[in-house]
Amino acid sequence: MSVVSELATEKPKLLSARGTAIMLGAISFVAGIGLWWLAVLAGLSALPNPPEVLRRFIELVANGQLFGDMAASLQRVLIGFALGSLAAVPVGFLMGWYRIARNLIDPWIQFFRVVPPLAIIPLAIVTLGIDEKPKIFVIFLAAFLSSVVATYQGVISVDKTYINAARVLGASDRVIFSHVVIPASTPFILVGFRIGLGAAWATVVAAELIAAQSGLGFRMQQAQLYYDLPTIFVSLISIGILGLIMDRIVVWADERLTGWQERV
Structure with a gap:
């Protein structure tokens, strides 16, 4: 054939x-x-039953609250996630490629990994104020920690046979890194992105519960005060939909960038 x-x-x-x-x-x-x-x-x-939630959804869309809250939360997640992921990839490569860098950086990564980003929110608010900076910072931290570990794991998991074969063929370290290590690590990096997205959404909602004037987390807090369950459900569903869309985008990128990988 x-x-x-x-x-x-x-x-x-x-x-x-x-x-x-x-x-x-x-x-x-x-x-x-x-x-x-x-x-x-x-x-x-x-x-509340689905029709009640649907009616509240229509009301929140009609008065513009829902789109405003979605835009506020989405903006925070995108900025924090982008900054965290961009910082995590080079740090993860550095840790995986150089043993000295791994020994210097890894203890700090593991230290902050066991400290939940939510626990840093009060400190971030006290030191950075109550505007957008503390919210974006904790999202950055959550996304960074997830992505840096995945990137590092991807580098050290590269099959040594590929690296040795490239060396036998005369490839330099730069060529090996760019043509072997980076492509082989890409699936791990994208998995880290997916985990980081989930951590980013969980963190932004918690941050908005503490100090915010807009956002889906803020709207849920306000609805809680009045026992407004339909509004809480609308906010939860909105978070789920936004998170699902972003996750599907990462999956689409994964399929395009790692088409060489065998899939079940």
Whole structure:
């Protein structure tokens, strides 16, 4: 079979697998909503039912609150996550490639890893104020710690056979690093990005609960004071949707950048 024929055969399979995944995801979503509704109707839960949440969603969209809160939280997450990830990748490569750098930096990374970013929020507020700086800083820290460990693990997990083969062929350390280590570490880096995104969203919501005048976390805190469960649900669902979209973007980048990797 020619290469063209093989590619023509693989493409429908890929489209079919993707269509199946979308269909199963939709079925799972509808089933989850149905179970939620049945639990409320049966009196097994004090949660609001889906129509109540939908009505509150329409109200918050109509008065502009929801989009304003989503924009505020999304901006904080994007800035903190981008800064944390950009800083983590070179530090992770440095730790993985040079043993001296690993011995110098790793103790600090492990120290801050066991200190939850949420525990640093009070310190960040006291030292940086109550504006955007402390919120972005704790998001930066959460994303950085997740990504730097993943990048470091990717570098030290590169198959030594590839590196030795490149050396035998006369490749310099610079060529080995750029053509062997970086491509082989990319899947680990992107996994770190996905974990960092989750940590960033968890951190921004906690930060907004403490000191904010806008954002989805702030809106949930205000709704809690009035026992406004539909608003809390709308905020939670909005966070989940935004996080899911960002995660799918990283997955799409992973598929494009690591097309050489075998997948199940």
